[in-house]
Amino acid sequence: MPEQYDVIIIGAGVVGSLVARALSRYQLRLLLLEKHSDVAEGTTKANTAIVHAGYDAKPGSNKARLNVAGNRMYDNLCAELDAEFDRCGTFVVALSEEDLVTLGSLYKRGQQNGAAGLRLFNAEETLRHEPSLTKEARGSLYAASGGIVDPFQLGIGAAESAVINGVELMLETEVTGFLFEHNRITGVTTNRGDYYSRWVVIAAGLWADDLMHKAGLDGFAINPRKGEYFVLDRRxxxxxxxxxxxxxxxxxxxxxxxRTVHNNVLLGPNANTIRDKGDLDVSAAGLDEVWSGALKLIPGLAKRDIIRSFAGLRAAGSCDDFVIEIPGDPAGMVVLAGIESPGLTAAPAIAEEVVEMLREAGLELAPNTHFNPERKAVRRFAVLTRREQEALIATDPRYASVVCRCEMVTEGEIAAACHEVIPARTYDGLKRRTRLGSGRCQGAFDLPLVIGIMARELGISPLEITLKGGHSRFLARGTKEVDA
Amino acid sequence: MRLLEADVLVIGSGPAGLAAAYQARVSGAKRVTIIERNREPGGILPQCIHNGFGLRIFGRDLTGPEYAQRWLYQAQEAGVEIMTRTMVQSITPDLRITASGNGTLVDIKAKALILATGCRERPRGALGIPGARPAGIYTAGTAQRLVNIEGYMPGRRFVILGSGDIGMIMARRLTLEGAQVMAMAEILPYVSGLRRNLVQCVRDFDIPLYTSTTITEIRGRERVESVVMSAVDEHWQPIKGTQRELACDTLLLSAGLLPEIELARLAGVKLDPVTGGAMIDERQATNVPDIYAAGNMVHVYDLVDSVSESALRAGCKAAEACSGHEQPCEPLLPLVAGENVHHVVPQYVHIGAPRELIIELRVKLPLEEPAVVQLTAGDKLITSERLRYARPSEMIALRLRPEQYQQIGQAPCLRAAVVRASQIKTRG
Incomplete structure (x- = not known):
């Protein structure tokens, strides 16, 4: 008799990982599958990192309901997962008379949706809060309940919390198809073998439609919408x-x-629908669009502060709303698809909803009395007090050795991240866990050192260290070695 | 935790830090300490295994490690203390410094501080190259460290963007290590590094060099697979139809150096928006009392000898400052960039007590003909010097002798300019 899980979750982005974590509160055998080399590798790692108040979506939609519900869960969730979150408030800025009308309808919509802390500000009030804003500003919609989050720590934290509570995580494991018995899904086939389960949750972000088709569900498509961004220096x-x-x-x-939780400035995104789900290229035209768009709000931006550009894909679905359902045919499946903005905000509420849907569908949910909601991120030396720094150095002298000068990341943090619940196995994985290489020099100084430290900690050759898994190795060969 | 007191504390042990510390000690500072973040002293020099260092100071054509070793011996003999593997975390304007390294935090109280933090390379993000973000994109200096210190080749087929000195030197080095250098692309119509590197590293090794050309796209999802090269017009805009895809697995960036000013900023040192480095007066002193700056963190030099020379000035003045030597109190006169001058250092000059002054500047545009560098105060020509040519890649130094000070008079500022020699004649 093959191994039997209660639920297999496909996709360890923020949605899949939070679903796995929510289910780990119960006595269930759970398997979380991720095709990339790390968790939080898809849309979770490349978005605007905003926790929305909930005035955007149409009243009555899944988006509206789950945005507002998710927003309320953020303080508690981020405290439990040790992810930085700042309910700093958000502004929608009107630059014309027409925009003021839009603000009015957004305000109304927000109230219908139950969004908290909305206020309409005039130009003067707006500029008092954000003095660098263009003098063209006519007014704004302020949302006190809006905020910013570290999406890397949230995604990784959710997955680590799930693993701490007994979820099995398999990375670099791609679902290639489903196993059926009559019209019920009984498991998945992967590049690493078959896994049996009573329920399967599709939380595959950009790839949700491909999996739905494999399960025999037609009529839904993901139309990836690319957004390009600039990251500016930490000022x-x-x-x-x-x-x-x-x-x-x-x-x-x-x-x-x-602003980001680390006090960088983020500009973007633009929006272009594309076909290729692997296309994360930035274009000259796109970046120009982002820059000129951002200048409309903050005219004083300086190009010399740019430290990076990137692109992310929103998993926009062919219908306007989040798809959150148990299709019934085939049975044994939960579909979470089209989770575009405000998906990050809604994710914790989506996870709770999945639990309730499964309960209603007959999955027995006996509480897991050992459930531990707490998960700790790698401690960041740079933000500790002097006394905490000394204590940490006393436990491991490598915390006194700074490897990344821009972000003040120490060798102790790198070593710790390589031995976490879900270890950092790539340079990018390390970067998201420690902020290594996220500063002005973008890793030019630390890279040669980090390759050596990672090789030692992971017990592999420096030649095997990659940027982001697969064929993304940094080094080709030793010097004096001759290519075959 | 350790507590340390120093008369002169030097941050950085590269060609500036070693020379500054040596000179501070020789000039009478009792306790001179250098803090270096790397495992070994020398800053970037240990990885610069090519020659071309020290002709002016030591009268010998040395490699980088040899040049560093000479200064290291001199500094150590003079009694300079060096703390390696130590990184400064914070500096307050009253010269309290916290550093960490070797398993401990260190607090330091210094009477004078010399910032010799050098420079860093412009990374990809600052260049805004469109395309993918795969592995295989390195600054030339990172590649140099991987090859010369760590012993690894970061790729097999290289394209180099920019024609800075490190890029040209790496083109030769990688070729010697059995790699292929497919092309070097420079957005300017002329090479941005030194002529001798163009000849010895690029032409002698048949590296294809394309000027007025840039990289307009990086391709490859996991590792670089190719880059697209395009010719550019006079406004640096890619010209349609000139794109050319070059297969390669690595892109090296050699597109400019920026002063490393992280610590200077923490200490409240004023920065020059043009050089990106610390603003100084003729003593290498910054606006913060008892903080001096030297070498590439002031402005990026072309030759290492000049880096060390600027540090000798800083070392001497820092030692004087901490021994209670009287500081100049006469007014500061701004020194500004005039015609065809990109930037000029020092940015301020004390004009009271005459002392010899060295003015360093770089031109904006190349003049491949005899030129004249002039220093004026209002309408008055203070001094000038003839040059065989003027190139942005080569720093120009102009010496102002003590007796020339008197001519400055009541002018609101000093102005440096570089003009064609022929222009002077026609003006009569």
């Missing part, structure tokens, strides 16, 4: 204190200027 106090949106358009919330 946000001079630029923006909170989150600034322009007035939204039908396809996008517009190009915004926001």
């Amino acid at each position: 946000s106090s001079e630029v923006v204190h909170t989150v600034l949106f322009p007035c939204p358009t039908p396809v996008s919330k517009g190009i915004m200027v926001t």
Whole structure:
């Protein structure tokens, strides 16, 4: 008799990982499958990192309901998962008379949705909160309940918390198809073998439609929408204190200027529908669009502060709302699809909803009395007090050795991240866990050192260290070695 | 935790830090300590295994490690203390410094501080190259460290963006290590590094060099697979139809150096928006009392000898400052960039007590003909010097002698300019 899970969750992004964690509160055998080399590798790692208040979505929609519900869960969730979260408030800025009308309807919609802490500000009040904002600002919609989060720590934290509570995680494991018995799904086939389960949850983000087709569900498509971004140097106090949106358009919330929880400034995204789900390229035209869009809000931005650009794909579905359902045919499956913005905000509420749907569908949920909600991130030396730093150095002298000068990341943190619940196995994985290489020099100084430290900690050759798994190795060969 | 007191504390042990510390000690500072974040002293020099160092100071054509070793011997003999594997975390304007390294935090109280933190390379993000973000994109200096110190080749087929000195030197080095250098692309119409490197590292090794050309796209999802090269117009905009895809697995960036000013900023040191480095007066002193700056963190030099020379000035003045030597109190006169001058250092000059002054500058545009560098105060020409040519890649130094000070008079500022020699003649 093959191994039998109660639930297999496909996709260890923030949604799948939070679903796995929510289910781990019960006595269930759970398997979380991820095709990438790390968790939180898809849309979770490349978005605007905003916790939305909930005035955008149409009243009555899944988006509206789960946005507001998810938003309320953030303080508690981020405290449990040790992910940085700042309910700093958000502004939608009106730059014209027309925009002021839009603000009015957003305000109304927000109230219908139950979004908390909404206020309409005039130009003067708006500029008092954000003095670098364009003098063209006519007013704003302020949302006290909006905020910013570290999406890497949230995603990784959710997955680690799930693993701490007994979820089995398999990385680099791609679901290739489903196993059926009559019209019920009984498991999945993967590149690493078959796994049997009573229930399967599709939380595959950009790839949700491909899996739905494999399960025999047609009529839904993911149309990836690319957004490009700039990251500016960690001097946000001079630029923006909170989150600034322009007035939204039908396809996008517009190009915004926001502070990140680490006090960088993030500009973007634009919105272009593309076909290729692996296309994360940035284009000259796209970046120009982002820059000029951001200038409309903050005219004083300086290009010399740019330290990085990137692109992320939103998993936009062919219907307007989040798809959250148990299709019935085939049975034994929960579909979570089209989780685009405000998906990050809604994710914890989606996870709770999945639990309730499974309960109603007959899955027996006996509480897991050993459930531990707490998970700790790798401690960041740079933000500790002097006394805490000394204590940490006393436990491991490698905390006194700084490897990344821009972000002050120490060798102790790198070593710790390589031995975490879900270890960092790639440079990017390390970066998301420690902020290594996220500063102004973008890793130019630390890379040669980090390759050596990772090789030692992971017990592999420096030649095997990769940027992001697969064929992304840094080194080709030793010097004096001759290519075959 | 350790507590340390120093008369002169030097941050960085590269060609500036070693020379500054040596000179501070020789000039009478009792306790001189260097803090170095790397495992070994020398800053970037240990990985610069090519020659071309020290001709002016030591009268010998040395490699980087040899040049560092000479200064290291001199500094150690003079009694300089060096703390390696130690990184400064914070500096307050009253010169309290916290550093960490070797398993401990260190608090340091210094009477004078010399910032010799060098420079860093412009990374990809700052260049804004469109395309994918795979492995295989390195700054030339990172590649140099991997090859010369760590003993690894970061790729097999290289394209180099920019024609800075490190990029040209790496083109030769990688070729010698059995790699293929497919192309070097420079967005400017001329090479940005030194002529001797162009000849010895690029032409002598048949490296294809394309000027007025840049990389407009990086391709490859996991590892670099190719780059797209395009010709650019005079506004650096890619010209349609000139794209050319080059297969390669590595892109090296050699597109400019930026002063490393993280610590200077913490200490409240004023920065020059053009050089990106610390603003100084003729003593290498910054706006913060008892903080001096030297070498590439002031402005990026072309030759290592000049880096060390600027540090000798800083070392001497820092030693004087901490021994209670009287500090100049006469007014500061700004020194500004005039015609065809990109930037000029020092940014301020004390004009009271005459002392010899060295003015360093770089031109904006190349003049491949005899030129003249001039220093003026209002309408008055203070001094000038003839040059065979003027190139942005080569720093120009102009010496102002004590007796020339008197001519400055009441001018609001000093101005440096570089003009064609022929222009002077026609002006009569």
